[in-house]
Amino acid sequence: MANVSLTNLHKSFDRTEAVCGINLEIADNEFVVLVGPSGCGKSTTLRMIAGLEEITEGDIRIGGGLVNDVPPKDRNIAMVFQNYALYPHMTVFQNMSFGLRLRKYPKDEIQRLVGDAAEVLGITELLQRRPKQLSGGQRQRVAMGRAIVRNPQVFLFDEPLSNLDAKLRGQMRIEIKRVHQHLKTTTVYVTHDQVEAMTLADRVVVMNNGLIEQVGTPSELYHQPKTHFVAGFIGSPAMNFLNCKLFKDSGSLAVSVGDILKLQMPADRNTRYEPYLGRDLVLGIRPEHVHEKRAGNEVQTEVKVNFIEPLGMETMVYFTVNGVELCGRVSPEADPRPGQTAVLSFDAGKSHLIDPETNQVL
Amino acid sequence: MTVGVAVRGLPERAPSVRRGRFYLWLRRRSTIAVMMCFPLLAIITCLVAYPFAYSIYLSMLNKAETAFVGFGNFLFLFKRETFWLVVQQSILFALVAVIFKALIGLIAAHAVNTIPSKGQRKWRGMMMVPWVIPPALSTLGWWWLFEPTYSAFNWLLAEFAVPAVPWLSDVFWARFSVILVNVWVGAPFFLIMYLASLKSIPEDLYEAASIDGASAWQKLFHVTLPMMRNIIAITVLFSIIVTFANFDIVRVLTQGGPRNSTHLFATYAFRVGIESGDIPLGAAVSLFMFPALAILSFVILRNVRQRTVNI
Amino acid sequence: MTNVTRNNGALSALLGSKSNIHVNRRWALFASYACLIVFVIFFLCPPFYMLVTSLKTNAEIANLATNPWLIEQGVTTEHYSHLLTETAFLTYFKNTVIVAFFVVAITMVVSVLAAYALSRLGFWGSGVMATGVFLVYLVPDSLLFIPLFNIVGGLGLLNSYWVLVLVYPTLTVPFCTWIMIGYFASIPKELDEAALIDGANHMQMLLKVFIPVALPGLIAATIFAFTVSWASFLYPLAYIYSDNQMVLTVGTVTTLIKGDVFHWGGLMAGALLAAAPPVILYAFLMDYYIAGLTSGATKG
Ligand SMILES: Nc1ncnc2c1ncn2[C@@H]1O[C@H](COP(=O)(O)OP(=O)(O)OP(=O)(O)O)[C@@H](O)[C@H]1O
Numbered sequence: 001m002a003n004v005s006l007t008n009l010h011k012s013f014d015r016t017e018a019v020c021g022i023n024l025e026i027a028d029n030e031f032v033v034l035v036g037p038s039g040c041g042k043s044t045t046l047r048m049i050a051g052l053e054e055i056t057e058g059d060i061r062i063g064g065g066l067v068n069d070v071p072p073k074d075r076n077i078a079m080v081f082q083n084y085a086l087y088p089h090m091t092v093f094q095n096m097s098f099g100l101r102l103r104k105y106p107k108d109e110i111q112r113l114v115g116d117a118a119e120v121l122g123i124t125e126l127l128q129r130r131p132k133q134l135s136g137g138q139r140q141r142v143a144m145g146r147a148i149v150r151n152p153q154v155f156l157f158d159e160p161l162s163n164l165d166a167k168l169r170g171q172m173r174i175e176i177k178r179v180h181q182h183l184k185t186t187t188v189y190v191t192h193d194q195v196e197a198m199t200l201a202d203r204v205v206v207m208n209n210g211l212i213e214q215v216g217t218p219s220e221l222y223h224q225p226k227t228h229f230v231a232g233f234i235g236s237p238a239m240n241f242l243n244c245k246l247f248k249d250s251g252s253l254a255v256s257v258g259d260i261l262k263l264q265m266p267a268d269r270n271t272r273y274e275p276y277l278g279r280d281l282v283l284g285i286r287p288e289h290v291h292e293k294r295a296g297n298e299v300q301t302e303v304k305v306n307f308i309e310p311l312g313m314e315t316m317v318y319f320t321v322n323g324v325e326l327c328g329r330v331s332p333e334a335d336p337r338p339g340q341t342a343v344l345s346f347d348a349g350k351s352h353l354i355d356p357e358t359n360q361v362l
Numbered sequence: 363m364t365v366g367v368a369v370r371g372l373p374e375r376a377p378s379v380r381r382g383r384f385y386l387w388l389r390r391r392s393t394i395a396v397m398m399c400f401p402l403l404a405i406i407t408c409l410v411a412y413p414f415a416y417s418i419y420l421s422m423l424n425k426a427e428t429a430f431v432g433f434g435n436f437l438f439l440f441k442r443e444t445f446w447l448v449v450q451q452s453i454l455f456a457l458v459a460v461i462f463k464a465l466i467g468l469i470a471a472h473a474v475n476t477i478p479s480k481g482q483r484k485w486r487g488m489m490m491v492p493w494v495i496p497p498a499l500s501t502l503g504w505w506w507l508f509e510p511t512y513s514a515f516n517w518l519l520a521e522f523a524v525p526a527v528p529w530l531s532d533v534f535w536a537r538f539s540v541i542l543v544n545v546w547v548g549a550p551f552f553l554i555m556y557l558a559s560l561k562s563i564p565e566d567l568y569e570a571a572s573i574d575g576a577s578a579w580q581k582l583f584h585v586t587l588p589m590m591r592n593i594i595a596i597t598v599l600f601s602i603i604v605t606f607a608n609f610d611i612v613r614v615l616t617q618g619g620p621r622n623s624t625h626l627f628a629t630y631a632f633r634v635g636i637e638s639g640d641i642p643l644g645a646a647v648s649l650f651m652f653p654a655l656a657i658l659s660f661v662i663l664r665n666v667r668q669r670t671v672n673i
Numbered sequence: 674m675t676n677v678t679r680n681n682g683a684l685s686a687l688l689g690s691k692s693n694i695h696v697n698r699r700w701a702l703f704a705s706y707a708c709l710i711v712f713v714i715f716f717l718c719p720p721f722y723m724l725v726t727s728l729k730t731n732a733e734i735a736n737l738a739t740n741p742w743l744i745e746q747g748v749t750t751e752h753y754s755h756l757l758t759e760t761a762f763l764t765y766f767k768n769t770v771i772v773a774f775f776v777v778a779i780t781m782v783v784s785v786l787a788a789y790a791l792s793r794l795g796f797w798g799s800g801v802m803a804t805g806v807f808l809v810y811l812v813p814d815s816l817l818f819i820p821l822f823n824i825v826g827g828l829g830l831l832n833s834y835w836v837l838v839l840v841y842p843t844l845t846v847p848f849c850t851w852i853m854i855g856y857f858a859s860i861p862k863e864l865d866e867a868a869l870i871d872g873a874n875h876m877q878m879l880l881k882v883f884i885p886v887a888l889p890g891l892i893a894a895t896i897f898a899f900t901v902s903w904a905s906f907l908y909p910l911a912y913i914y915s916d917n918q919m920v921l922t923v924g925t926v927t928t929l930i931k932g933d934v935f936h937w938g939g940l941m942a943g944a945l946l947a948a949a950p951p952v953i954l955y956a957f958l959m960d961y962y963i964a965g966l967t968s969g970a971t972k973g
């Protein structure tokens with residue numbers, strides 16, 4: 001078990017800079033998830049930790065020791081790949097024991113370690129099969145088994161579940177969580193699936209363009225995004241953004257979106273927002289905070305519904321305000337109809353204001 | 363249930379910190395690569411590149427290899443009628459043989475692909491036989507079939523009251539015979555190449571064509587042949603090289619006769635260089651193959667390029 | 674509008690007459706089988722005739738009155754026994770086996786190592802080299818046999834079958850390297866990375882991961898190398914003249930013919946026996962070989 005620390009990490013390929021200076025401390029036993037849009041440098045970062053990619057600049061320490069120049073096999077890490085990367089000519093047992101055999105472990109110890117790992121993952125009956133004879137989920141388990149037999153200091157996962165169908169992905173997510181609770185090995189996990197990130201992570205690292213946008217617990221990222229990007233990236237459907245103006249309205253602060261919408265900001269944010277009075281800002285509000293009329297002092301607006309997406313438990317309504325299409329989330333009882341008007345209320349207390357010049361959330 | 367408690371010999375110790383080691387390792391990686399390629403490089407350099415350069419040098423010496431004669435050997439060849447016969451026959455041989463190989467291969471591949479897949483292996487296996495027997499040995503069999511007195515073909519012709527054919531003694535028939543044997547040996551190669559490429563055409567293209575109302579011929583000309591174009595090109599070019607440089611068949615069947623009418627560059631070079639002992643002249647003869655081979659190789663390479671780029 | 678009607682027409686033509694499709698299909702099948710039968714007769718008639726001749730008595734071969742395609746006066750194995758006991762055939766066989774064995778071994782070692790380096794250790798110039806390997810494959814033996822005659826003569830190897838062990842790799846190594854590059858390149862990169870993390874060094878990676886995974890390619894390359902070294906004719910004809918160094922192809926064609934009367938029966942028996950090993954090998958491993966051969970071109 002070990003902590004991992006990345007200091008000022010850079011990676012450039014021939015022309016492109018994939019990772020442009022990352023600082024991250026991962027504590028012992030922590031489960032950290034890297035998320036971000038495609039091409040933002042998640043895999044590259046992970047592969048540098050694994051030692052599969054040369055570091056252009058910066059330092060990586062595992063368990064306190066600098067590992068920049070240490071080849072992958074001596075870093076005592078294990079990695080699970082998206083396409084499993086199982087050796088097709090070996091049985092499950094041979095796949096799982098390959099690393100141990102190369103390190104010349106005694107036979108009976110190999111038997112014991114593989115047996116234990118197989119038991120943890122429930123693949124004991126599969127040990128004599130070949131990868132071709134396994135289903136996708138089973139292969140994924142074997143790939144994890146291969147990682148855990150060596151009891152490494154760090155687990156690295158690169159989108160391990162993205163080849164599985166939705167249902168299996170849910171099961172395997174729980175499995176991974178269970179294994180981590182059991183082994184408590186420090187884990188770095190790359191995904192672009194938010195649900196995976198939110199459910200698995202102790203801390204989530206949001207990356208964009210080779211840089212870290214924000215690090216925090218899932219709930220911090222959801223409730224207190226620090227940047228425009230994080231606010232838009234976390235949450236599905238994505239947060240609505242509207243251009244607005246901040247002004248003073250009978251003593252308290254409020255924003256207006258064109259002439260259509262006026263939202264009173266909570267009083268406790270006054271000191272934070274005061275310097276931005278009169279500025280053009282961006283209002284961010286999540287679909288779940290735009291809902292049918294409820295009791296309380298929320299602002300209500302009549303809008304024309306463009307179209308709806310009934311999801312059963314709730315219904316997403318799409319409508320246009322000030323030229324921007326917004327999404328709201330209403331209960332099915334409200335029964336919005338496309339082409340008709342609906343009265344929606346905006347939960348101003350849950351909204352965010354963003355400075356479009358710095359892209360920071362105020 | 364505990365998993366992997368004892369981990370032996372793994373660096374609990376902090377791994378060492380020097381940068382130098384990484385570069386050493388990097389260097390080692392390319393050193394290893396060069397070492398692994400070395401035998402290949404050695405073979406190509408010593409047994410292909412060097413002989414080729416040496417061959418150019420050789421071709422400029424006199425028969426005893428004692429004096430430098432410049433282009434003397436080449437000029438001498440230009441004045442020999444036999445040499446022009448060889449040029450003419452080599453081109454004729456390569457083109458006619460390849461055309462027939464390609465046609466037979468294409469028809470056979472289509473036929474195999476049409477029948478139920480259960481029997482395909484069997485038929486393909488039978489048609490591969492000519493290509494599996496070393497050509498020098500199968501040509502021996504052909505030679506016996508063409509033998510003037512005992513020719514089994516002439517016996518068959520006689521049954522139909524057709525006069526005997528002078529298979530190997532008449533200029534036209536001798537040329538016909540060497541081409542026939544070459545087609546027999548080479549057609550199976552086209553068959554398997556075409557069959558592989560036919561099988562790689564996705565079935566839904568044909569289904570889409572059927573829905574669009576294409577007839578069988580239209581499917582052939584608008585789906586099959588365009589999809590196979592690349593493989594047909596590569597196979598034909600490749601076969602032209604091999605046929606053009608052929609040695610075994612002519613050597614065994616006619617030894618270049620009658621009256622040098624079936625000599626190819628290779629057999630003529632052998633006759634001049636090895637049998638008559640004029641090594642420089644022989645080298646000059648085989649070097650005449652080079653321009654044609656170089657052009658063909660260049661064209662093939664353009665077709666194959668994509669793959670090397672991907673490596 | 675016109676479009677719709679035309680499509681409808683085509684569709685009804687397609688669906689309307691099921692029997693029409695059926696008839697077409699029958700015709701296609703019939704034509705295919707007819708073609709195949711003609712081709713198979715064409716392709717198999719020489720080997721068949723060789724077999725018939727090799728099993729006939731000399732008297733029947735010489736008798737012009739009988740049907741040459743049939744054995745009418747009894748089957749005999751005298752040609753085979755004569756071949757094995759009275760001639761140097763077995764010496765040729767032994768020499769050929771030795772040559773083929775060494776050529777295959779050298780070829781596989783050289784080309785697997787090179788293919789691994791070229792497909793995985795991407796170094797400066799590796800792309801050019803892969804192309805170069807392909808070009809060398811296109812160089813025919815008839816281009817270089819004359820300068821090589823002088824070169825091997827200078828090495829004192831003329832008239833020894835070891836010269837063949839030296840020169841055959843020029844014919845086998847480039848193609849084998851080329852198909853192994855293809856097979857290695859199709860192994861996903863993650864597999865080496867997994868092996869790297871598992872602690873494999875280059876040799877272990879090659880021996881324990883690459884070679885087993887690319888085994889079909891390895892088999893195809895081996896068969897290719899074997900066939901080439903078994904069937905080659907020009908080099909042994911040019912460089913070897915003593916009976917005790919001779920290999921099968923040249924031995925059968927040249928020395929068995931000698932004499933005033935051609936022993937056609939013996940000659941055909943020799944040719945068939947000499948051709949037997951590659952034919953048997955194909956009978957069992959045809960699929961591997963075809964896959965390897967066609968992948969060299971179709972993957973491109
Ligand atoms: N071997 C390479 N050579 C050149 N550029 C590369 C290489 N690998 C990655 N890149 C570039 O580096 C950037 C980051 O790539 P990376 O694979 O880390 O993205 P990612 O965040 O994992 O994306 P995804 O979610 O699609 O996997 C991309 O722009 C990519 O094009």
Ligand SMILES: [Mg+2]
Nearest residue numbers: 042043044158
């Ligand atoms: Mg990635």
